Amino acid sequence: MTQRGTLEIRGVEKHYDVDGRPLKILDHIDIDVDAGEFVSIVGPSGCGKSTILRLVVGLDDDYSGSIRLDGEPIKGTSLDRGIVFQDHRLLPWLTLEQNIGLSLENSRLGTDEKKRTIAEHIALVGLRGFEKVYPYQLSGGMAQRAAIARGLVNRPEILLLDEPLGALDALTRLRLQEELLSIWRIEKTTMILVTHDVDEAIYLSDRVLVMTANPGRIVKEITVDLPHQRDRGSPAFAGIKREILREMGDYAVHVAAA
Amino acid sequence: MTDATNSTFAVRRPLAGARIPSPARAARRPAPGRRYIGIILPLGLLAVWSLATYYVLVPAVFLPSPLATVKAFAAMVTRQSLHLDFLRSINIVSQAFVYGSVAAVVLGVAAGLSANVERFFGPTFDSIRHIPGVAWLPLIVLWLGLGAPAQILVIAKSVFFPVFLNTLQGIRNVEKSHIELAKVLTLTRSQLIRRVVIPSAVPSIMVSLRYAAGVAWALVVTAEGLSGQEGLGYLIFRAQNLLITDQLIVCMVIIGLVGFAIDRLMLLLQRFVLRWKQGFEG
Numbered sequence: 001m002t003q004r005g006t007l008e009i010r011g012v013e014k015h016y017d018v019d020g021r022p023l024k025i026l027d028h029i030d031i032d033v034d035a036g037e038f039v040s041i042v043g044p045s046g047c048g049k050s051t052i053l054r055l056v057v058g059l060d061d062d063y064s065g066s067i068r069l070d071g072e073p074i075k076g077t078s079l080d081r082g083i084v085f086q087d088h089r090l091l092p093w094l095t096l097e098q099n100i101g102l103s104l105e106n107s108r109l110g111t112d113e114k115k116r117t118i119a120e121h122i123a124l125v126g127l128r129g130f131e132k133v134y135p136y137q138l139s140g141g142m143a144q145r146a147a148i149a150r151g152l153v154n155r156p157e158i159l160l161l162d163e164p165l166g167a168l169d170a171l172t173r174l175r176l177q178e179e180l181l182s183i184w185r186i187e188k189t190t191m192i193l194v195t196h197d198v199d200e201a202i203y204l205s206d207r208v209l210v211m212t213a214n215p216g217r218i219v220k221e222i223t224v225d226l227p228h229q230r231d232r233g234s235p236a237f238a239g240i241k242r243e244i245l246r247e248m249g250d251y252a253v254h255v256a257a258a
Numbered sequence: 259m260t261d262a263t264n265s266t267f268a269v270r271r272p273l274a275g276a277r278i279p280s281p282a283r284a285a286r287r288p289a290p291g292r293r294y295i296g297i298i299l300p301l302g303l304l305a306v307w308s309l310a311t312y313y314v315l316v317p318a319v320f321l322p323s324p325l326a327t328v329k330a331f332a333a334m335v336t337r338q339s340l341h342l343d344f345l346r347s348i349n350i351v352s353q354a355f356v357y358g359s360v361a362a363v364v365l366g367v368a369a370g371l372s373a374n375v376e377r378f379f380g381p382t383f384d385s386i387r388h389i390p391g392v393a394w395l396p397l398i399v400l401w402l403g404l405g406a407p408a409q410i411l412v413i414a415k416s417v418f419f420p421v422f423l424n425t426l427q428g429i430r431n432v433e434k435s436h437i438e439l440a441k442v443l444t445l446t447r448s449q450l451i452r453r454v455v456i457p458s459a460v461p462s463i464m465v466s467l468r469y470a471a472g473v474a475w476a477l478v479v480t481a482e483g484l485s486g487q488e489g490l491g492y493l494i495f496r497a498q499n500l501l502i503t504d505q506l507i508v509c510m511v512i513i514g515l516v517g518f519a520i521d522r523l524m525l526l527l528q529r530f531v532l533r534w535k536q537g538f539e540g
Contacts, residue, residue, distance in 0.1 A: 057442055077442050089439050093457040093534045102453065106444050136536035 004070050005035040005157035005190035007056065012065035014051060024215035025051055029065070031209065031218070033158070033190055040193040040201035041209045041218075044248060048216025049194045053160045056192070057083045069157060079107060082156035086163040088143035090135040090150075097122065097131040100150045107154055121149040124183060141172040148183065158190040165200065177203055181228065198244050202237060203230050210247040220247040322504040327511070330504035340493075344512065347489040351478045354410045358417030358474070359467055366422045366463075367456065370429025383422070391416040391477055392484070399485050409481040416477050417470040424466035428459025464531055468524035475517050 009031040015022040026048045033039050041049045054060045056067055058077035067074045069081065082103075090099045097118060104114045122128055125145035135143055144164055151159050161180075165173045177200060184191055184204075195201050201208045202224055210220040222243060226236055304324060310316055311323035318326070334340040369376040391412045402408040432455050440450045482491025490509050497506035 059438060059441060077444055079444055083442055085435070085439075087435065089435055091436060091439075091454065091457070092536075093460070094453075102445075103443055105449055105453070106446070134534040136534070 006070050007031070007033040007158055007190065007192070008066075008068040008071075009052070009056070010066045010068075012052075012055065012063055012067065014048070014055070014060075014063040026063070027215040027217040029216075029218060033192060035157075035190055036188050037207070038184055038191045038193070038205045039207045039209065040195060040205040041211060042195055042198055042201045042244060042248070043211030043216070044213055045196060046216075047211040047213035049211050050162050051216070053083065053162050053192065053194055056158075057081050057160055079103075079154045080157045081160065082151035082154065082158070083160040083162060084144075084147050084151045084164040086166045088135070088140075088147040090138075090143055090146055092135050095132050095134055096127060096138070096146050099135070099146060100153050103150050103153045117153055117155075121153045124152070124186065125149045125179065139172075140168050141176060144168060144176065145179070148180070152183070152187055152189065155187070156189065158192065161191060161193040161195075163195055164193075166195070166197070173197075173200070180204060198241055199232060202226075202240050202244070203232060208240075208244060210244055212247075212249055220244070319501060319503055322507065326504050327507050330502075331508045334505060334508060340508075343489050343493055347478050347482065347491065348516075350406055350409050350482070350489065351413065351474050354413035354478075355417050355471055355474045357410065358414035359421045359470060361414075362418045362421035363425050363463060366425025367429060367451075367459070369422075370426045370459065371451065371455070376426070383419070386415075387419045392480055395481065395484055404485045404487070406486075408485055409478070412481050413474050413477050417474050420470050420473070421463065421466045424462045425459055428462035429455055431462070432458040461532055461535065464528045468521065468528055471520050471524050472517060475513075475520055479513060 009029055012026055012029040013024070014026040016025055017023070029052060031039070031052075041052065043049050051060070055063050056074065058074055058081065061076070074081070090096070091102070094102065100118050100121060101114065104118070107114070109117065119131075122131060125148055127142060127145055127149070130138070130142065135146075138146065144167075148164065151161075165176050168176065180191075181204060193201065193204060198208075205224055208222045208224060209218050210222065211217065212219050220243075222240060224230075224240060226234075226240075231237060307321070308324055311318065311321055311326075322330070331340070365375075365379065369379060394415060395408065395412050398408045398411055402411065436454050436458065437450070440454050445453065478489065479491035479494060482489035483495040484491075486492050490513055494506055494509045494513075497503070497509065
């Protein structure tokens, strides 16, 4: 059996209609992600990086080109493809446990098995003891961990992370990056992370894809060949960061210099 | 797993495994002493009432004294079986409230989910809604005669519309991002409705139920007064005709207190049903 979780995006283009005229959002996107790989997509806001995730997860099928998971063209949404949004999107009327369980509503697991895997994933994200708590009682970081657990509980072949840490404070974000890495090592799920935080992308990923806007396209692919734990202050790390920022264009260089 | 996961830095209340006290509930408990602020005004009014009757500022036939009212209450209970009229009114209102609100929630959900259902009922409902319950009563009494069925129907109508409209609105206000989530989790349409759409509507349904319960109780007085031989509403109108003002006031006080109790009960129910809502105060 080949390893599952291989994603192949070929020649994907997408247009929006703006005042009757087509506006190109994505221009010839080619991405290959190996099973178990951690790939990040960085780029300025509006470059279409989140749109790519929406296409892959199946929320939007209005595009040309092909998206294949393990060689099969994707169709609609599927429990094989999980996603974590920037807003945690926990349903406020369900407890943490019920929110995570909602992912398993249509899984083929038996009741006991469901209970066990929910408990396992609550433990995985460090929320044991909070099973019966409602979302409003959770801090932003805890809610996002719960969302990650919900994304993983059905053991998807690929987990899409749409700026999941973007709304968190700096300290919580660093902690959760650490947790994402350890979760990735345990679950061995293929991960695609969309972020505008270049440090985050370099710290977590095997490869970083750099996008620019108007129209959204991939301008550079950079392999991060540093051993974990990566040192954000090392010259090698800084070198990769400089390279990425340069690719993102003048705009990003100014931001970095500021 | 790193030790970070077990740390409590991100935890608002560092009580892993413990019950988390709800901030909303804590805020609901006023400081000792302040919770009795609401009693000051009724006591003041009672004092004014006593003084006005004690100095006979108002003739007793228009305003009997509090003591005379209490005596009238005792007499009504012992000699006229006031409790039977009271229970009769409660019974009418409860039936009307249950019929009206169940029909409203069912049809409201249906209309909220299907634009065709809404289009089908829309013009009819919007017209009927504007004819007040009291205006329906004469015709309904012609059909059903004086008594409970006509009263229940009229009150149920007045319960139906606020609940129906709020249910419909609540269903329509479901968040797009939650629908998207349901799609990602591959929920079926019926799962989507049960797990996402209806819970989204519950807050506005609860608010309208509380409002409708008050409307129903107020309307029972009118309905009984206009079309019956029993109940608190009937007693009030009879007392006016016979100029037994102390009995009239007894009925008014009972109606006010029951209305107050109904509202507080609905508030408690609302708080329990919406316990997942942050800082929900009703």
